[in-house]
Amino acid sequence: MSAIVNLSGEWISSFIQNNKIYNEKVNFEQQEDKLIADIILNYDNEICKYRFNGKINKNIINGTYEFIENSEIESGTISLKIINENFLYGVATYISDDENSDDIVQSPYALFRNTNNNLGTFNLCSNCVGKSATCCCNPNVDSPMILPKEAETISKDMKIDIEKFASKVDFSKMHNDYTLKDLYQMKRQDNSNKCYFYRDNKCTIYEIRPIDCRIFPYxxxxxxxxxxxxxxxxxNECQILNENIKDIKMVSYNTRLFLRLLLPYIREWSDKYCCSHLTENHDYEIICKIEDLF
Ligand code: SF4
Ligand code: SF4
Incomplete structure (x- = not known):
């Protein structure tokens, strides 16, 4: 059966390995119900190339991928559901690369069409392209929180000391029982409300941006x-919300699936002290209970 949408073009994938989020550049070429892709992964500064071969049946894609320099070293399967022409979601299955284990590993696998806007998590962010993104530049929106591991990754990849781009938020001074002592908050640029990494209307750390950035305005x-x-x-300042309940529901549907990728972080990231801060400073609306999403 032929495909209902054309998926050809550039995409960005997200998956989790060893509790870390990775992104790949994926270039799809679709011919009727056949889908092939070149996949480039920057795996801790080592560039790995893969080739995907799949078939589309109604709104489901099934296929296999191989490490193109040596197919015996690494291969696996990918199954995806076409949520819409800009968003695919499913699972990647492969054999563990841990030399002490030959377990089969599964990771949630999400693909977003690359709109080159480097803004937000959703393609709907295109309304902010060419302007200052209100999530990254708005004095009324808290600068994103950065988890310790995220701060280390940004510091290493950008070759900048953490103190340059982030301030430590030590809640333990306010709450004796608080355990997450090394939480950071992003600094703004001198003389501007823009995030330290927001330059030329783009996020310059897009592929390693903190989780707090990935799901704004959620x-x-x-x-x-x-x-x-x-x-x-x-x-009203985020364009994708735009006070339109249909947009909110549609986007939150994508967010629900994306949250699976973020699940390992949720408890570390959202705790009672950060949450009381959110309540004091911002008006918000509950969409659903997290446990109802899974
Ligand atoms: S303000 Fe909203 S629409 Fe604009 S980039 Fe941020 S999340 Fe996207
Ligand atoms: S890190 Fe990127 S996405 Fe996050 S606030 Fe800064 S510019 Fe925006």
Whole structure:
């Protein structure tokens, strides 16, 4: 059966390995129901190239990928659902690269069409292209929180000391029982409200941006009842919200799936002290309970 959409073009993938999010550049070429792709992964500064061969049946893609320099070293399968022409979601399955294990590993695997805007997580962010993105430059929006591992990765990749781009937020001074002592907050540029890494209307650390950036204008909030909730900030300034409930629902549908990729981080990232700060400073609306998403 022939495909219903044309997926040819450049995409960015996200997957998780050893609790770290990786992104790949994926170039799809579609001929009727056949889909091939060149995949380039920057794996801890080593460039790895893969070739994907798949078939589209209705809104499902199934295929295999191989490491193109030596197909015996690494191969696996990818199954994806076509959510829309800009967003695919599914699972990648491969054999563990840990030499002490030959376990089969599965990772959630999401693909977003690359619109070259380097803004936000959703293609709908295109409304902000060419202008200052209101999430990255708005004094009314908190600068993103950065987890310790994220700060280390940004520092290493950008060859900048953490103190240059982030301030340590030590909640332990306010709360004796607080355990996450090395949480950071992004600094703004001198004489400007823009994020330290926002240059020429783009995020210059897009592929390694903090999780807090990845899901804006959504957030994860721990409520007083002890449950984690998906919320969105009630702001007119983000173009994708635009006070349109249909947009909010459509985008939150994509977010629900994307959250699977972020799951390992959720408890570390959203805790009662960050959440009380969110409540004090921002108006928000609850969409659903996180446990209902899975
Ligand atoms: S303000 Fe909203 S629409 Fe604009 S880049 Fe940020 S998340 Fe996207
Ligand atoms: S790191 Fe990137 S996405 Fe996050 S606030 Fe800065 S410019 Fe925006």
């Amino acid at each position: 957030d994860i909030k721990l409520e007083k009842d002890g449950n984690y909730y998906l919320v969105y900030y009630k702001t």
